[in-house]
Amino acid sequence: MLYIKNLHFKQISIIKSLIIIFGGRDMANKRITEMGLPKSIGHIFAARNIITAKDALSLTEFELMELLDVGLAQVKSALALISEMTSPRYQTVQTLLDQRKQNEYLTGHLPTQLKGLDAALCGGLPFGALTELVGPSGIGKTQFCLKLSLLAALPSCYGGLDGQVIYIDVESKFSSRRLIEIGINSFPEVFCLDGIAKEMAGRITVLRPGSLTEFTESLQEIKVSVLQYKVKLLIVDSMAALVSGEYEQGPQRQHPLGWHISFLKSLAEFSRIPVVMTNQVRSRGANQISQYIFQESTVEDDTEKFDSRLVAALGIHWAHAVNIRLVLESRSGQRFIKVAKSPMSPTLAFPFQVTSMGIILLNDDGVEMAGPQINAIDHQGHSDIIFHGDER
Amino acid sequence: MEVLRLPLSASQKGKLISAGYTSIASLSSVSPSHLALELKVSETEALEILKSVSDGSRLQSTSSSFTIVNGAQSAWDMLQEEETSVHITTSCADLDSILGGGISCKEVTEIGGVPGIGKTQLGIQLAVNVQIPYDYGGVGGKAIYIDTEGSFMVERALQIAEACSADMAEYSRLHHKGPQACEVKTMQPKDFLENIFYFRVCSYTEQIALTNYLDKFITEHKDVKVVIIDSITFHFRQDFDDMALRTRILSGMALNLMKLARKFGLAVVVLNQVTTKYADGQFHLALALGDSWSHSSTNRIILHWNGNERYAYIDKSPSLRSASAPYSVTPKGIRPSDSNNKRIKHV
Numbered sequence: 001m002l003y004i005k006n007l008h009f010k011q012i013s014i015i016k017s018l019i020i021i022f023g024g025r026d027m028a029n030k031r032i033t034e035m036g037l038p039k040s041i042g043h044i045f046a047a048r049n050i051i052t053a054k055d056a057l058s059l060t061e062f063e064l065m066e067l068l069d070v071g072l073a074q075v076k077s078a079l080a081l082i083s084e085m086t087s088p089r090y091q092t093v094q095t096l097l098d099q100r101k102q103n104e105y106l107t108g109h110l111p112t113q114l115k116g117l118d119a120a121l122c123g124g125l126p127f128g129a130l131t132e133l134v135g136p137s138g139i140g141k142t143q144f145c146l147k148l149s150l151l152a153a154l155p156s157c158y159g160g161l162d163g164q165v166i167y168i169d170v171e172s173k174f175s176s177r178r179l180i181e182i183g184i185n186s187f188p189e190v191f192c193l194d195g196i197a198k199e200m201a202g203r204i205t206v207l208r209p210g211s212l213t214e215f216t217e218s219l220q221e222i223k224v225s226v227l228q229y230k231v232k233l234l235i236v237d238s239m240a241a242l243v244s245g246e247y248e249q250g251p252q253r254q255h256p257l258g259w260h261i262s263f264l265k266s267l268a269e270f271s272r273i274p275v276v277m278t279n280q281v282r283s284r285g286a287n288q289i290s291q292y293i294f295q296e297s298t299v300e301d302d303t304e305k306f307d308s309r310l311v312a313a314l315g316i317h318w319a320h321a322v323n324i325r326l327v328l329e330s331r332s333g334q335r336f337i338k339v340a341k342s343p344m345s346p347t348l349a350f351p352f353q354v355t356s357m358g359i360i361l362l363n364d365d366g367v368e369m370a371g372p373q374i375n376a377i378d379h380q381g382h383s384d385i386i387f388h389g390d391e392r
Numbered sequence: 393m394e395v396l397r398l399p400l401s402a403s404q405k406g407k408l409i410s411a412g413y414t415s416i417a418s419l420s421s422v423s424p425s426h427l428a429l430e431l432k433v434s435e436t437e438a439l440e441i442l443k444s445v446s447d448g449s450r451l452q453s454t455s456s457s458f459t460i461v462n463g464a465q466s467a468w469d470m471l472q473e474e475e476t477s478v479h480i481t482t483s484c485a486d487l488d489s490i491l492g493g494g495i496s497c498k499e500v501t502e503i504g505g506v507p508g509i510g511k512t513q514l515g516i517q518l519a520v521n522v523q524i525p526y527d528y529g530g531v532g533g534k535a536i537y538i539d540t541e542g543s544f545m546v547e548r549a550l551q552i553a554e555a556c557s558a559d560m561a562e563y564s565r566l567h568h569k570g571p572q573a574c575e576v577k578t579m580q581p582k583d584f585l586e587n588i589f590y591f592r593v594c595s596y597t598e599q600i601a602l603t604n605y606l607d608k609f610i611t612e613h614k615d616v617k618v619v620i621i622d623s624i625t626f627h628f629r630q631d632f633d634d635m636a637l638r639t640r641i642l643s644g645m646a647l648n649l650m651k652l653a654r655k656f657g658l659a660v661v662v663l664n665q666v667t668t669k670y671a672d673g674q675f676h677l678a679l680a681l682g683d684s685w686s687h688s689s690t691n692r693i694i695l696h697w698n699g700n701e702r703y704a705y706i707d708k709s710p711s712l713r714s715a716s717a718p719y720s721v722t723p724k725g726i727r728p729s730d731s732n733n734k735r736i737k738h739v
Contacts, residue, residue, distance in 0.1 A: 053597055053601060054595075054597040057597050057600045057601055057604075058597075058600075058637065058641065060640070060644065065401060065402065066402050068401075069401045069402050069403050070401045071399060071400050071401050071404070071440075071444070072399030072400075073399065079604065080604065080605075080608070082601070083600075083601040083602075083604035083605045084601075084605045084608065085601075086597060086598060086601035086602075086605075087591070087598065087601045087602040087604075087605040088591050088592055088593060088594070088598055088602065089591075090536075090589040090590060090591050090609075091589075091590050092585065092586050092587070092588060092589060092590065093537075093546060093549050093585040093586075093588040093590050094582060094585035094586045096546050096590060097546045097550060097585060100546060122547050126545070126547075128542065129542070129543075129545075258629065258630030259630055261630065262626075262627070262630055265541070265542050266542075266594060268542070269542050269592075291676060291677060292676060292677045292678065292694060292696055292705075293669075293671060293676045293677075293678065294694075294705065294707065295696065295698075316506065316507065316665075316666060316667065316668065316677075317629065317665070317667065319506075319507040319508075320507045320541075320623075320625075320626075320665040320666075321541070321626075322507075323542070323543055323545075325507070325508065340508060341507055341508030342508075343512055343513065343543060343545040343548045344545060344547060344548050344551075346721075346722075346723065370700040373700075374508075375508065
């Protein structure tokens with residue numbers, strides 16, 4: 001809460017409204033005194049420095065009996081009340097669905113304008129979810145991100161979201177020139193208007209944090225501005241670059257980005273915007289782990305077969321956290337975009353090209369992929385086939 | 393039984409012991425006013441102490457009437473109960489058959505697997521399937537879906553509910569030809585979605601609070617037959633420095649869930665993530681949260697890739713044989729694996 005001190009007085013009202021939106025849901029730090037416990041026991045809690053629900057619920061009934069010096073029945077009823085007040089309220093799925101249909105444009109999706117992909121994802125990248133792009137360098141991740149930020153900035157009459165975009169550019173790859181080029185080529189009817197290029201590019205805010213700490217700080221600020229200005233998309237390009245120095249393979253109890261995962265997720269969810277992140281790849285380690293202890297080892301065939309394969313950086317914990325994972329790869333001279341993880345879509349692969357319009361799909365049907373190959377990231381003959389759309 | 397074991401506060405126990413009352417028997421014939429005088433407490437407090445003493449001793453005396461220990465059940469009674477116990481279908485026949493009919497009510501079942509294998513899909517499928525009415529061989533209950541990760545997709549739930557509703561219509565058309573057909577009501581997708589109570593949990597404190605509160609919630613909504621937690625892991629994998637605290641909170645939560653499952657005869661399904669574990673000189677995949685957590689669930693199912701097919705493997709169960717079965721994730725939800733159908737046809 002330290003950073004609050006640095007803010008202008010004006011912004012305090014915004015923070016107050018934020019507290020209603022975020023803090024209102026942050027029941028964990030709700031004070032016990034505000035929960036309507038009987039006064040006598042409420043005072044005992046306060047006297048023993050058990051202030052928040054988090055403090056109380058981290059202790060067992062017996063520890064509380066010792067600490068507060070009261071009987072079991074009283075502790076039980078107090079805990080029951082604290083639990084009830086701290087629990088989130090339920091909604092039926094039907095009411096959730098109705099709300100989305102009512103309040104949100106395109107029932108809460110950002111269309112990628114790649115027809116096949118949009119159909120597979122039921123309309124585009126869903127609001128309130130994390131979408132991840134994984135692929136080798138130069139495959140077109142940043143191109144995809146640029147296109148997406150244009151789409152979110154475009155006026156809604158042209159299929160956009162008509163909002164602001166925050167683009168966190170860790171690797172310094174963002175190119176305004178390329179952005180406008182993609183715009184002119186894919187939406188000539190919009191970009192022929194006078195001053196529109198300036199307006200569209202003006203809606204995209206680029207941040208360049210130099211370290212993980214700086215990134216953490218800017219995230220805190222973003223939380224405020226997402227609600228203040230109509231931000232409709234947040235892009236982080238790339239997440240892996242932030243930790244590539246510090247991250248090592250092997251079992252780890254705590255992920256270096258653990259906090260960021262939950263923060264980005266809650267940010268996406270409570271402000272109902274799509275969050276897009278890119279992830280790098282690294283080569284498959286010698287003893288790449290894809291087997292449980294009860295499975296028979298088939299490592300020997302694998303080493304031959306998967307030699308040219310890559311895996312996503314940031315490991316399995318990260319992969320659990322993202323809602324949608326799109327893998328970009330090149331296989332025998334052709335680039336593919338694959339829906340590797342999605343609660344909605346079957347495991348489809350679409351061939352694509354990078355052109356002056358950004359990414360375009362070669363066909364909209366997609367090939368269904370069988371088995372775990374959907375997660376594999378191919379890199380064959382990639383260097384020969386880079387299609388220089390820019391130079392045309 | 394000793395005074396120390398009474399549910400009293402520490403200072404009251406201290407006073408009793410220092411006044412010489414160490415066993416419950418010694419307190420049985422004391423009057424409240426006498427006790428108040430001796431312990432230097434108010435008379436109402438003394439009355440409360442004596443009340444808890446009589447509660448404690450009653451608990452001991454009635455215990456011998458039916459079974460040897462109060463609250464216990466003989467193995468024979470348990471067998472009777474088990475035979476009448478119900479299962480929630482997974483919509484995949486092979487998976488149901490290795491699970492002895494589906495996800496068992498009254499038990500805690502843990503399901504884990506790599507990202508994208510279909511854990512959330514299975515969770516949503518169960519939340520829909522639990523509502524299949526008795527007439528169709530289902531449980532006819534409602535579902536609680538606790539989302540800790542934000543991975544629940546409303547659109548997907550709608551798809552699965554639509555498919556389930558269509559299947560039910562098909563079933564009634566096949567089995568009730570004639571006038572009966574109109575009597576059996578078919579459920580609309582909307583009904584399915586109305587009966588899923590969705591809780592979004594944003595921190596581990598909320599998660600503990602909710603597991604405590606569920607008891608009351610389910611007492612108010614008696615027809616809840618499945619509680620799905622997707623996933624138990626998420627909040628416990630970050631912002632935890634004190635691993636001992638984590639273990640204790642998790643085991644407390646597991647106990648609570650088991651109690652719920654038994655008390656209300658409902659199925660608790662806990663989804664878990666995977667992590668890497670070093671054993672026998674090699675890294676392996678293993679379910680997250682460590683060894684002590686692995687004791688907390690009754691059944692443990694691991695979803696994994698086997699070649700090009702998705703398989704479910706029973707890793708741990710007191711009553712089921714360890715086995716594995718293929719399944720597939722289709723636009724309609726969880727369904728039997730295609731190639732397996734072919735194999736059965738050959739036989």
